Amino acid sequence: MTSSPAPVQIRLDQDHDHRLLRALAEAPRGLPMDALARSRGPGLSDRCLIVALGAGRVVGAITMDPGTGVIVGPQVARHFPQQRIGEQLIVASERVAARYGRFELQAEPRGACAKLLQSLGYQPQGARLQRRFPRRRTRFGRSIAALNEQLGLPHDYGVRHRLPLQPEPKELVAAGPDKFARPQQMTALALRAWERMRAAAALDGVELQLVSAFRSVRYQAELIQRKLDDGQAIDQILAVSAAPGYSEHHSGAALDLTTPGSAVLEEEFASTAAYAWLKQQAASYGFLESYPENNRHRISYEPWHWCHRSGQQRHI
Ligand SMILES: [Zn+2]
Secondary structure: OOOOOOEEEEEEEEOOHHHHHHHHHHOOOOHHHHHHHHHHHHHHHOOOEEEEEOOEEEEEEEEEEOOOOOOEEEEEEOOOOOHHHHHHHHHHHHHHHHHHOOEEEEOOHHHHHHHHHHHHOEEEEEEEEEEEEEHOHHHHHHHHHHHHHHHHHOOOOOHHHOOOOOOOOOEEEEEOOOOOEEEEOOOOOHHHHHHHHHHHHHHOOOEEEEEEEOOHHHHHHHHHHHHOOOOOOOHHHHHHHOOOOOOHHHHEEEEEEOOOOOOOOOOHHOOOHHHHHHHHHHHHHOOEEEOOOOOOOOOOOOOOOOEEEEEEOEEO
16 A cells, blocks of 8 residues: 555557557456456447556556447556546547547446546436537647538538548658659658568569558648539548548558559459458558448548558557
8 A cells, every 4th residue: 555556658549459458458467358358349449449557557448439429438457546547548538539529428327437437527318427528629620620611521520430530740751752753751650661561562572552641631621622613512522532630641651552553542452462462461560451341430442541550559
């Protein structure tokens, strides 16, 4: 009782790095795996598992489903300060929800969690506890909301498509010319990973070509405006283009790829050897396919679109 508790960091696991989580959770006195598995709930598929790390172990977890706004948890390992870690996890889940443009969360009132949630302003609403937190909208979130309102895009786009805001990075680096000799930019981390992946593919006789990397919010807004001016319907536009602020290309970590002989940005890329190679190998370079067939974002199948995840869980 006399030793002061180790500082706890709250991290968002957006990288599906379950091996790390498992190793951390199985460490002595960390959160037991079954509790962690329970805590994942539906939010896991949306990469909205938030973990508390203390002394190098998972000591708490909560998941948030951006589609429904339901949080599951928090669960906190015994021997760690329940109230404090639980509070931090709930506040972190509100911040993550705000990235999707969601400013209201709900939870099942269960045991000790119910008291904790009520102490943070969650109030009974039917069978659940609920809280609204409109003030958690960030400056970037406000500017995107205004821009998309101007374009006539749905205000709940992020929630509907389970897509978080994608702020532009502070720094981008030149990534050389793309297939069409246009200069491209990406983050330094994504560039390193892309160069390694392209070289490895070449060794296996597969040529990967870059079609597009970083695209700004402004570019995306102009693209949508052009399509609107051409008379396309909003639903039709949003089936193939993300709303400004929500495209992974804003992050500088998403790449559109092709290979010689394949039409660019067409589904036929899925039948190439390059795509088969990516399916097998891309993950080991940190690249994940963001919009597979029938994806939960209701974005059309984009076998060419791969996004680099740094492998470092984001601090929130
Ligand atoms: Zn793309």
